[in-house]
Amino acid sequence: MKKDSKAIQIWGLIILLVLFFLPLVARPYIVNLLTEMIIFSLYAVSYNLLLGFGGLLSFGHGMFLGLGAFTAGAMLQRIPGLPFFGAVFLGTLVATLIGLGVGCLLLRHKGTYYALLTLAFNALFYAVAIKWHAVTGGDDGLPVKRPNLHLGFVQLPMSDVTVFYYVTLVVIGCAVLFCWYFTKTAMGKTVLLVRENEERMQFIGYNPAASRMILFTLTAFFAGLAGSFYALFFKFVGVDAIGIDMTTTALLMTFIGGTKNFFGPVLGAGFYIYFQNFLSNLTDRWPLFMGILFVLMVLFAPQGLSGLIRSLVDLFRKRENGKATPKEVHPSGE
Amino acid sequence: MNVTTIFILHGLVYAGLLFLVSSGLTLVFGMMNVLNFAHASFYMLAAYFSYSLLRWTGNFWLCLLVCPFLLFVIGALIERFLLRRVHVFGHLHELLLTFGIAFIISEVVKWVWGTAPLPIEIGGFLDGNVTLRGVIYPTYRFFVLFCSILIGLLMSFLLLKTRMGITVRSAVDDSEMVNALGVNTPRVFMFVFALGAALSGLAGVISGPLLSINTGMATAILVDAFVVIVIGGFGSLIGAVVASLMIGQLQSFGALLFPKISLALIYLLMAIVLIAKPSGLFGEKK
Numbered sequence: 001m002k003k004d005s006k007a008i009q010i011w012g013l014i015i016l017l018v019l020f021f022l023p024l025v026a027r028p029y030i031v032n033l034l035t036e037m038i039i040f041s042l043y044a045v046s047y048n049l050l051l052g053f054g055g056l057l058s059f060g061h062g063m064f065l066g067l068g069a070f071t072a073g074a075m076l077q078r079i080p081g082l083p084f085f086g087a088v089f090l091g092t093l094v095a096t097l098i099g100l101g102v103g104c105l106l107l108r109h110k111g112t113y114y115a116l117l118t119l120a121f122n123a124l125f126y127a128v129a130i131k132w133h134a135v136t137g138g139d140d141g142l143p144v145k146r147p148n149l150h151l152g153f154v155q156l157p158m159s160d161v162t163v164f165y166y167v168t169l170v171v172i173g174c175a176v177l178f179c180w181y182f183t184k185t186a187m188g189k190t191v192l193l194v195r196e197n198e199e200r201m202q203f204i205g206y207n208p209a210a211s212r213m214i215l216f217t218l219t220a221f222f223a224g225l226a227g228s229f230y231a232l233f234f235k236f237v238g239v240d241a242i243g244i245d246m247t248t249t250a251l252l253m254t255f256i257g258g259t260k261n262f263f264g265p266v267l268g269a270g271f272y273i274y275f276q277n278f279l280s281n282l283t284d285r286w287p288l289f290m291g292i293l294f295v296l297m298v299l300f301a302p303q304g305l306s307g308l309i310r311s312l313v314d315l316f317r318k319r320e321n322g323k324a325t326p327k328e329v330h331p332s333g334e
Numbered sequence: 335m336n337v338t339t340i341f342i343l344h345g346l347v348y349a350g351l352l353f354l355v356s357s358g359l360t361l362v363f364g365m366m367n368v369l370n371f372a373h374a375s376f377y378m379l380a381a382y383f384s385y386s387l388l389r390w391t392g393n394f395w396l397c398l399l400v401c402p403f404l405l406f407v408i409g410a411l412i413e414r415f416l417l418r419r420v421h422v423f424g425h426l427h428e429l430l431l432t433f434g435i436a437f438i439i440s441e442v443v444k445w446v447w448g449t450a451p452l453p454i455e456i457g458g459f460l461d462g463n464v465t466l467r468g469v470i471y472p473t474y475r476f477f478v479l480f481c482s483i484l485i486g487l488l489m490s491f492l493l494l495k496t497r498m499g500i501t502v503r504s505a506v507d508d509s510e511m512v513n514a515l516g517v518n519t520p521r522v523f524m525f526v527f528a529l530g531a532a533l534s535g536l537a538g539v540i541s542g543p544l545l546s547i548n549t550g551m552a553t554a555i556l557v558d559a560f561v562v563i564v565i566g567g568f569g570s571l572i573g574a575v576v577a578s579l580m581i582g583q584l585q586s587f588g589a590l591l592f593p594k595i596s597l598a599l600i601y602l603l604m605a606i607v608l609i610a611k612p613s614g615l616f617g618e619k620k
Contacts, residue, residue: 288441
């Protein structure tokens with residue numbers, strides 16, 4: 001295990017360095033793509049906190065991204081001179097508060113009821129977004145202007161692709177790392193154990209409903225944050241942002257990346273965005289290929305890309321070590 | 335008075351469609367514990383099939399026979415070759431698989447038939463109006479109502495009076511025990527899954543002339559059907575009937591009385607039912 005964590009540290013450092021220096025050499029198109037990947041990474045990671053760590057299948061995660069996006073967009077339109085992080089703050093706040101409210105209603109449920117209820121709530125917010133034309137722009141969507149970032153002595157021009165990329169990298173990157181930290185805390189472990197054996201946790205004296213609710217609110221917070229950046233990145237929020245398809249996106253990204261590994265969804269989000277861009281240049285029917293890929297993965301690689309990499313690494317080690325360390329050949333769990 | 339009657343009829347017609355879709359969904363869920371996201375895609379697929387078949391042959395009655403049969407075959411194949419393979423990975427994977435299938439079907443439909451709504455003309459005697467005690471109402475809507483009642487009666491006869499029905503009902507209750515008693519439950523699963531797909535397909539065919547055929551029709555009825563089976567209770571056919579009637583009337587009168595929030599009303603009803611009785615009106619607490 002120690003060998004693993006060291007490898008992860010090294011790889012993490014390499015990836016961070018690449019992310020940091022790449023915009024200096026890459027084209028704006030690539031930088032934009034990377035920004036989108038980073039934003040959706042947080043969205044997928046927050047979804048996986050629910051699905052992978054909490055064992056809660058949600059079909060309503062898109063509503064938090066949408067709420068964050070619509071709030072940030074609408075507030076920028078209505079409050080003149082609202083600073084960059086003011087919009088981000090308001091978007092995240094509204095998503096979190098609604099997450100808290102919805103979480104209170106959902107905390108007693110789990111399994112299929114839970115999945116269906118989240119679906120119903122998402123459908124409800126989608127209906128509101130379409131009907132509430134004055135605020136959301138209805139079917140036409142909402143144009144968003146991206147304000148510049150004032151940092152006391154210096155003003156950063158956010159219309160610049162690279163500057164926006166770095167701001168996104170720092171803020172969203174910190175959020176993703178915080179999610180990772182959360183899984184290591186006592187609270188994160190509680191969530192994991194509630195998934196494994198709820199009855200036993202209850203006997204020991206924990207409150208599974210409360211930890212489910214905390215988890216739900218937390219994921220709403222991070223999805224709202226991702227949503228605010230989504231609005232600022234695309235400079236436009238359509239009803240797609242809050243639709244069922246947005247939840248589908250989270251599910252696809254998370255599942256393609258793998259739910260067992262924390263960084264699986266990051267991989268999945270990156271792969272999804274890249275694959276989508278790659279395919280949409282070739283054909284308009286890219287969702288079809290995405291769907292086929294998804295079904296194939298459910299059938300043949302149920303642990304996702306990170307699971308595939310994991311078994312490849314294991315295979316490689318097995319060959320490298322030969323019979324010297326038979327203990328490492330059979331990883332426990334799964 | 336006339337308006338009320340018409341809206342009650344509207345509600346009943348929609349309830350009929352909803353029942354055809356949700357009855358298969360609730361039985362499959364009761365037996366296999368799989369929430370079938372592809373169920374409403376069968377509905378949409380059949381509607382598009384009927385559009386093409388109608389343009390080709392011009393005979394609506396033929397569509398009514400052929401399309402559900404096609405969906406029966408498709409449903410059986412999906413169960414046999416896809417769903418059964420991922421059964422060992424657990425319910426989540428089965429659910430995700432149906433989800434992926436729904437995704438693929440909706441994309442295939444967009445590819446083959448385009449995204450524009452398609453009109454469907456059936457002609458014949460179904461195209462007229464009926465005057466019933468001073469209320470003029472389209473014959474076709476009565477036909478939809480008649481079809482769903484007929485199927486409902488047929489299904490209750492099958493489930494309550496035949497040996498196959500007894501097997502299915504006991505598999506809904508406890509499929510492991512039924513399997514242990516020597517019934518080939520995988521085959522029963524396949525049959526019920528396919529039958530559910532066929533019923534959903536039938537609903538799709540008859541909904542074509544009623545509502546328009548479009549690429550969003552699956553999602554629209556899927557959410558409603560989910561609400562129906564949550565309110566009625568998973569695995570309960572009588573629950574599906576009652577909940578369909580409730581949702582049908584609520585949809586119809588909601589649109590009449592509170593057009594602004596009509597969409598929210600059914601979720602409100604669902605929330606109330608879940609708070610009062612989390613297992614649904616006719617569901618058993620597991």
